[in-house]
Amino acid sequence: MSISTPVPLTLLTRGPADLSSERGVECPGELPPAADPALAERIAAAKAALGSRVFVLGHHYQRDDVIAFADVTGDSFKLAQQAAARPEAEFIVFCGVHFMAESADILTGDHQRVILPDMAAGCSMADMATWEQVEDAWDVLADAGVADRTIPVSYMNSSAAIKAFTGRHGGTICTSSNAHVALTWAFEQGEKVLFLPDQHLGRNTAVRHLGMSLEDCVVYDPHKPNGGLTERQLQDAKMILWRGHCSVHGRFTEQNVHDVRERIPGVNVLVHPECRHEVVSAADHVGSTEHIIRTLEAAPAGSAWAIGTELNLVQRLAKQHPDKQVVFLDKTVCYCSTMNRIDMPHLAWALESLVEGQVRNVITVDAETARYAKIALDQMLALPGI
Numbered sequence: 001m002s003i004s005t006p007v008p009l010t011l012l013t014r015g016p017a018d019l020s021s022e023r024g025v026e027c028p029g030e031l032p033p034a035a036d037p038a039l040a041e042r043i044a045a046a047k048a049a050l051g052s053r054v055f056v057l058g059h060h061y062q063r064d065d066v067i068a069f070a071d072v073t074g075d076s077f078k079l080a081q082q083a084a085a086r087p088e089a090e091f092i093v094f095c096g097v098h099f100m101a102e103s104a105d106i107l108t109g110d111h112q113r114v115i116l117p118d119m120a121a122g123c124s125m126a127d128m129a130t131w132e133q134v135e136d137a138w139d140v141l142a143d144a145g146v147a148d149r150t151i152p153v154s155y156m157n158s159s160a161a162i163k164a165f166t167g168r169h170g171g172t173i174c175t176s177s178n179a180h181v182a183l184t185w186a187f188e189q190g191e192k193v194l195f196l197p198d199q200h201l202g203r204n205t206a207v208r209h210l211g212m213s214l215e216d217c218v219v220y221d222p223h224k225p226n227g228g229l230t231e232r233q234l235q236d237a238k239m240i241l242w243r244g245h246c247s248v249h250g251r252f253t254e255q256n257v258h259d260v261r262e263r264i265p266g267v268n269v270l271v272h273p274e275c276r277h278e279v280v281s282a283a284d285h286v287g288s289t290e291h292i293i294r295t296l297e298a299a300p301a302g303s304a305w306a307i308g309t310e311l312n313l314v315q316r317l318a319k320q321h322p323d324k325q326v327v328f329l330d331k332t333v334c335y336c337s338t339m340n341r342i343d344m345p346h347l348a349w350a351l352e353s354l355v356e357g358q359v360r361n362v363i364t365v366d367a368e369t370a371r372y373a374k375i376a377l378d379q380m381l382a383l384p385g386i
């Protein structure tokens, strides 16, 4: 298996480079200076010159100055769908991270090219499951006699190679909005689920929505022999959770929830399901980024909200809802550092290069990987109620 974007690697996680995994790579440079006051004008001019040839996608966790130039904002799957719905756009400039641009490349036409303004915009969670590690894990499951009864369910936040693995083994992709539907479907197809790569979303969904106990879940650690599990543990478990997590949402603690309740009496605590199970259990509401946005829109004036998700989104929500008290759940800064690699200089550089006829930082998924990854993505779209 190979990914055809030929780039030097600077992996965000430890361990040897793996071309089949999610990765961050260096930008070749030639960027305008970050402090250039004319950047906004330059981006607007380049966008206007390109017209409908370019479509700019902005993930909710992007900085405000980048979101200002997005034609559409959303979560990773909504953005990939939006890209696919714009066949007239020759260039899709994805202000997000690498795995999102891969999904957009899989779902868009061959005549469209997907551009990531900074190739170092990876995702630490997606990096935590490489194709090679997951293939090894499948062998461990086969040796324990459970692989043929196990359905892989992979979160959107995974590399194209992991999505392809999922498609090849009869599984499905899920988002944080539909993970409960995906798991329900998977347990109709088999007896166990291998959930990749976010252990917290898998555990939270199994316990909160499917009524499982924490003992029904085991964690497969790819850095330990046989995942650190005995054959008996694999045979007894219903949910085999990959040992991955989001470095942003994984920072929130149960203590944060108790502290904010003391600071702001009557506050509603609303967190993303990528948070740890004890945080989700202590919160009042749990949901995806789209759910968080809708909940704030529907909240009554005067209500108070402590939000456990990426800080750019929380700050934007606070600005959009001046009639409500919206605070960040943690007391320390918690941006997604890789999302924030997409900034105005990189966006200006990517767009101005296109105006000059140079297509930079194209994200390409090879045909075989794309074919199997699309099977898993299509399975998600075929889930009931999606």
Ligand code: SF4
Residues within 6 Å of the ligand: 061, 097, 122, 123, 124, 125, 126, 157, 246, 247, 248, 249, 310, 336, 337, 338, 339
């Ligand atoms: S917020 Fe977490 S899951 Fe999302 S891109 Fe950043 S590290 Fe990855």
